[in-house]
Amino acid sequence: MLGRVACLALVLSGWCAGEDVLPPGPLSGAVAGAVTFSTTLKPPQSLFLSVRWSFKEDNIITSTSTNITDPKYANRISLDRATGALELRNLVLADTGEYTVTIIPDAGLPKQGKTTLNVYALITEATITSSPAAILIEDKSSANLSCEALGSISTIEWMKDKRPLRPSGRVTFSVDNKTVFLQPVHSSHHGTYQCRVSNPVSTVTVARDLTVNFGPHNISIIGPSAAAPGQRVALECTADSVPPANFSWMFNGNDMRVNNSVYTIERFEVERMGNYTCTARNMVTMLENSTVLNLKASCSAPQWSYLLLLISAIIRS
Numbered sequence: 001m002l003g004r005v006a007c008l009a010l011v012l013s014g015w016c017a018g019e020d021v022l023p024p025g026p027l028s029g030a031v032a033g034a035v036t037f038s039t040t041l042k043p044p045q046s047l048f049l050s051v052r053w054s055f056k057e058d059n060i061i062t063s064t065s066t067n068i069t070d071p072k073y074a075n076r077i078s079l080d081r082a083t084g085a086l087e088l089r090n091l092v093l094a095d096t097g098e099y100t101v102t103i104i105p106d107a108g109l110p111k112q113g114k115t116t117l118n119v120y121a122l123i124t125e126a127t128i129t130s131s132p133a134a135i136l137i138e139d140k141s142s143a144n145l146s147c148e149a150l151g152s153i154s155t156i157e158w159m160k161d162k163r164p165l166r167p168s169g170r171v172t173f174s175v176d177n178k179t180v181f182l183q184p185v186h187s188s189h190h191g192t193y194q195c196r197v198s199n200p201v202s203t204v205t206v207a208r209d210l211t212v213n214f215g216p217h218n219i220s221i222i223g224p225s226a227a228a229p230g231q232r233v234a235l236e237c238t239a240d241s242v243p244p245a246n247f248s249w250m251f252n253g254n255d256m257r258v259n260n261s262v263y264t265i266e267r268f269e270v271e272r273m274g275n276y277t278c279t280a281r282n283m284v285t286m287l288e289n290s291t292v293l294n295l296k297a298s299c300s301a302p303q304w305s306y307l308l309l310l311i312s313a314i315i316r317s
């Protein structure tokens, strides 16, 4: 008995620790939630002589034949006398810190365990704000996207159109990842941004669309390079542009007074061969670009058979 008391003194002073009876930590808990400090011990044949839990050296509960519980914890704890496990409820941020359990079994050496509890406030009310509020134009404007949230923020990650957003020449992040700097904005920055704010007990994801006005880029005319007389021909002009481009058409330099993306020739004639120019205009960036399709007349089957007859007539003569 004397030896055990001596060893208890050593345990309490940090010596004679023996095996650690708590699994490796740290444990995570949410504000207003609960956490259970389980031990690695199996219920013994005869009850432990004493179980003591402390927080940063202050007694929470010392359970022998009687219980000495700190009044602050009276309604917040449950002790499992068989395994030494402790449940702590109604967590507050100030519960973050180191917990120690000291168990004196009926037979054998005293056991001790230490672990750390981290309490986090749940993340709520995440928002993305974009500045400036003004219209953004490719290469001319810069923008900052900021992610704000309430709660204990451990990490912030950004995604664009559901893919991770990485730093690049024009994209940089603040050290805490709260702000993304787009300097200057690029057409590839147009889209939906997501900010994922997390801590070990909660994750909130918020999304915001960013409009970057750009273009027209990549202007091209889709259509045949040759057509046969009588054929219906449709030429379609495309451009990558935000907002969508406005189109106009010229034929050999003359305005055709067509403002659709598609220009249609109902019946192709030889007089309609030549240069078709599509001009795309972006009414916000005030930029325009154009492209030309040279439409030729194709030699149709009747013409070919006429030519063959002509050649055979020349050979025979």
Ligand SMILES: *[C@@H]1O[C@H](CO)[C@@H](O)[C@H](O)[C@H]1NC(C)=O
Pocket (backbone or CB within 6 Å): 063, 065, 066, 067, 078, 079, 080, 081
């Ligand atoms: C001490 O607390 C434990 C765990 O809550 C309980 O099982 C036991 O009955 C209590 N003992 C006394 C004497 O109140």
Ligand SMILES: *[C@@H]1O[C@H](CO)[C@@H](O)[C@H](O)[C@H]1NC(C)=O
Pocket (backbone or CB within 6 Å): 131, 132, 142, 143, 144, 181
């Ligand atoms: C973006 O943030 C940087 C650094 O805080 C600041 O200097 C700059 O004026 C901001 N730009 C905009 C467009 O808000």
Ligand SMILES: *[C@@H]1O[C@H](CO)[C@@H](O)[C@H](O)[C@H]1NC(C)=O
Pocket (backbone or CB within 6 Å): 154, 155, 156, 157, 158, 164, 175, 176, 177
């Ligand atoms: C910042 O974001 C990067 C990439 O998503 C991530 O690896 C890093 O852990 C984040 N840092 C912080 C402090 O959130």
Ligand SMILES: *[C@@H]1O[C@H](CO)[C@@H](O)[C@H](O)[C@H]1NC(C)=O
Pocket (backbone or CB within 6 Å): 187, 217, 218, 240
């Ligand atoms: C222009 O076309 C290229 C090649 O297809 C593509 O990579 C690029 O994203 C396009 N530009 C825009 C602004 O869409």
Ligand SMILES: *[C@@H]1O[C@H](CO)[C@@H](O)[C@H](O)[C@H]1NC(C)=O
Pocket (backbone or CB within 6 Å): 244, 245, 246, 259, 283
């Ligand atoms: C440009 O096109 C849009 C729709 O694409 C249309 O609403 C607008 O009136 C057009 N503007 C001009 C000047 O043609």
Ligand SMILES: *[C@@H]1O[C@H](CO)[C@@H](O)[C@H](O)[C@H]1NC(C)=O
Pocket (backbone or CB within 6 Å): 246, 247, 248, 257, 258, 259
């Ligand atoms: C086509 O657009 C031009 C300017 O791009 C405008 O002057 C013209 O009135 C428009 N024509 C029609 C038929 O809408």
Ligand SMILES: *[C@@H]1O[C@H](CO)[C@@H](O)[C@H](O)[C@H]1NC(C)=O
Pocket (backbone or CB within 6 Å): 252, 273, 274, 275, 294
């Ligand atoms: C069409 O454009 C080509 C190349 O720019 C030029 O050589 C040709 O003379 C043009 N044709 C007409 C009918 O304007």
Ligand SMILES: *[C@@H]1O[C@H](CO)[C@@H](O)[C@H](O)[C@H]1NC(C)=O
Pocket (backbone or CB within 6 Å): 216, 218, 219, 288, 289, 290
């Ligand atoms: C216009 O389009 C052509 C062909 O796509 C491209 O080479 C040129 O750089 C563009 N010009 C402008 C000012 O965007």
